[in-house]
Amino acid sequence: MFIGLFLAVVVLLVILYSKSQGKYEQLFQGLNQQEYALKESFLPMGHHLLQVVKYPYNTPYDQSLYKKLVELYDHKKARLYLQVYWANKLGYFLLGLLLVCFFLAAMGEVDFVLGVFFLAILLAVFFAPDYDLKKKIAQKRLSLQLDFPDFLNKLILLINAGLTVTNAWERIIASNKKTTPLYEEAERVIYDIGSGKAEVQAYEDFARRLRVPEITRFTAVVLQNMKKGSTELVPVLRLQAAECWEMRKNAAKRLGEEASTKLLFPMMLMFLAILLIVAVPAILAMKGIS
Numbered sequence: 236m237f238i239g240l241f242l243a244v245v246v247l248l249v250i251l252y253s254k255s256q257g258k259y260e261q262l263f264q265g266l267n268q269q270e271y272a273l274k275e276s277f278l279p280m281g282h283h284l285l286q287v288v289k290y291p292y293n294t295p296y297d298q299s300l301y302k303k304l305v306e307l308y309d310h311k312k313a314r315l316y317l318q319v320y321w322a323n324k325l326g327y328f329l330l331g332l333l334l335v336c337f338f339l340a341a342m343g344e345v346d347f348v349l350g351v352f353f354l355a356i357l358l359a360v361f362f363a364p365d366y367d368l369k370k371k372i373a374q375k376r377l378s379l380q381l382d383f384p385d386f387l388n389k390l391i392l393l394i395n396a397g398l399t400v401t402n403a404w405e406r407i408i409a410s411n412k413k414t415t416p417l418y419e420e421a422e423r424v425i426y427d428i429g430s431g432k433a434e435v436q437a438y439e440d441f442a443r444r445l446r447v448p449e450i451t452r453f454t455a456v457v458l459q460n461m462k463k464g465s466t467e468l469v470p471v472l473r474l475q476a477a478e479c480w481e482m483r484k485n486a487a488k489r490l491g492e493e494a495s496t497k498l499l500f501p502m503m504l505m506f507l508a509i510l511l512i513v514a515v516p517a518i519l520a521m522k523g524i525s
Contacts, residue, residue: 237336237343240336241337244332251284252280255280262318262319263282266278271319271323273323273326273330278322278326281323281328281329282318282319285321285325292317301313304316304317307368310443327361328361331356331357331360331361335357338353339353380447381486381487383482384482386421387476390404390472394468394472401425404421404424420445424438424440424441435462438454438458442455453475
């Protein structure tokens with residue numbers, strides 16, 4: 236029974252591979268090989284399967300995914316990455332299904348507990364990308380919270396020295412050596428303005444891409460200054476900078492708490508090892524006495 240199931244899965248994968256090989260090369264060529272390890276094999280197969288069933292990408296779950304992908308990749312690329320995300324998700328599921336069927340065929344007979352275990356593995360493989368996506372968004376937000384207060388302080392100093400917001404922004408980017416999400420998006424603002432986009436639109440797009448409340452408030456203040464003019468720009472930005480430093484302190488505190496939590500498991504293992512080292516000789520001695 237399980238051998239037949241394994242052969243059926245192999246035949247399915249061979250058909251998907253033959254149908255998808257080279258067909259979606261242009262769609263996936265820009266993907267990072269380290270991030271998408273299956274982009275040459277199972278990822279195109281997963282995408283082809285989605286094309287065959289004509290998956291609509293418009294369920295509530297897809298809408299939730301789309302909002303998260305917008306935060307990571309911008310709204311212009313989010314639709315493409317939604318397809319990539321599903322193809323990658325299904326690709327890993329197909330690989331997991333192949334391995335599970337192989338083990339089932341090798342074992343011959345499987346009881347209820349092992350059956351539930353293998354099913355749990357398949358579900359874990361299918362939903363693992365959701366956890367990874369959530370983790371990426373959390374890391375990006377944390378990076379923004381750590382970098383933005385310093386960026387804002389530099390901007391305030393330069394504006395206070397007489398530069399306009401855009402000139403101060405450009406000066407910061409020119410002297411920057413970081414490759415964090417904030418500075419990459421800030422550099423894109425200068426590129427957009429240099430390409431002919433209106434300053435107001437460039438800053439609005441900047442806030443839309445990052446989706447962090449502190450950055451949204453900062454952008455609103457800058458845009459109001461550009462549209463209506465105000466002599467209170469620097470004092471308002473200083474108040475925001477003070478709030479952002481508090482945000483950075485909280486983020487650093489959260490990082491410390493997470494680090495201490497991660498250390499808890501190794502400490503428990505060490506405690507168990509010490510307990511075994513002390514307890515086992517005592518137990519053996521007691522057995523010898525009795």
